[in-house]
Amino acid sequence: MxxxxxxxxxxxxxxxxxxxxxxxxxxxxxxxxxxxxxxxxxxxxxxxxxxxxxxxxxxxxxxxxxxxxxxxxxTFAAGTPERAIQDSFTQFAVDVLEGALWTAAKNTFVNPEEFRAPDVKKACRYEFAQGLETLSARLGDGPYVMGETFTVPDIIIGHCAGWAVAAKFDLPPDGPVYDYFKRLRSRDGYxxxxxxxxxxx
Missing domain, CATH: 3.40.30.10 (Glutaredoxin)
Known part of the structure; x- marks a missing residue:
C-alpha cells in the first residue's frame, strides 16, 4: 500500500x-x-x-x-513524441497556472507578513487569465489535453482549477475551457x- x-x-x-x-x-x-x-x-x-x-x-x-x-x-512512454507534448502541458501547468496561484498564495498567507507583496496578486490574476487563454488555444478536439487519453497534466490543471476557485481567481463561465474543467470534475477518480x-x- x-x-x-x-x-x-x-x-x-x-x-x-x-x-x-x-x-x-x-x-x-x-x-x-x-x-x-x-x-x-x-x-x-x-x-x-x-x-x-x-x-x-x-x-x-x-x-x-x-x-x-x-x-x-x-501517460505516454518516455521518448515518444506524445510524451514530449504531454510533458510540455505539464510544464505549462506548473510554470503558468500554478506559478500564478502559488505566488499569490505566498503573498497572502504563506510567507511571513513582512515578506509579502500584496500588490503582486493583481499581476498573478492577469498571468493566470493569460494562461487560461493559452490553454484554450492549445486544447484540441479530444476531451483531454492529450486527446482521448487522460494524463498527468489533466490532473495538474484540474487541481489548479480547484485552487483558483478557492483563491477567488476568475474561471471562464462557458466555452471550451469551462467544458474541459467540467469533464475533469465528472471523473470518478476526482x-x-x-x-x-x-x-x-
Whole structure:
C-alpha cells in the first residue's frame, strides 16, 4: 500500500486523485506543511511525499510521473513524441497556472507578513487569465489535453482549477475551457478524491 504524507487540502490532492484513478490502495498521514513529519523526509517542508516501500518521493509532479510510469497508465512512454507534448502541458501547468496561484498564495498567507507583496496578486490574476487563454488555444478536439487519453497534466490543471476557485481567481463561465474543467470534475477518480478531502477536514 502506498502512503501519502501531507494534509489532503494541498498538492497531496493530485496524488490522491491519481491513485484513485489507478485504483491503487493508499493511506494518508495528514502532516501539515513545515511539520516535523514532512521535514523528516523533505527538508523544504513541502507536501506531499509518497512512500512506496523503501522509496520516498517528494514533489507532486515527480510523484505523479513515477506512479504513471510504474503502472503504465495515464501517460505516454518516455521518448515518444506524445510524451514530449504531454510533458510540455505539464510544464505549462506548473510554470503558468500554478506559478500564478502559488505566488499569490505566498503573498497572502504563506510567507511571513513582512515578506509579502500584496500588490503582486493583481499581476498573478492577469498571468493566470493569460494562461487560461493559452490553454484554450492549445486544447484540441479530444476531451483531454492529450486527446482521448487522460494524463498527468489533466490532473495538474484540474487541481489548479480547484485552487483558483478557492483563491477567488476568475474561471471562464462557458466555452471550451469551462467544458474541459467540467469533464475533469465528472471523473470518478476526482469525485472519490474530493470526498476523501472533505472527510479529512
Amino acid at each position: 502506498y502512503k501519502i504524507i501531507g494534509f489532503p487540502q494541498t498538492r497531496a490532492m493530485r496524488v490522491m486523485w491519481l491513485l484513485e484513478e489507478l485504483g491503487e490502495p493508499y493511506e494518508i498521514d495528514p502532516a501539515p506543511p513545515q511539520s516535523d513529519t514532512i521535514r523528516a523526509v523533505n527538508p523544504s517542508g513541502k507536501v506531499p511525499a509518497l512512500v512506496d516501500g523503501d522509496l520516498t518521493v517528494t514533489e507532486s509532479i515527480a510523484i505523479c510521473t513515477y506512479l504513471t510510469d510504474k503502472h503504465g497508465r495515464f 469525485k472519490a478524491m474530493t470526498a476523501k478531502v472533505k472527510a479529512a477536514l
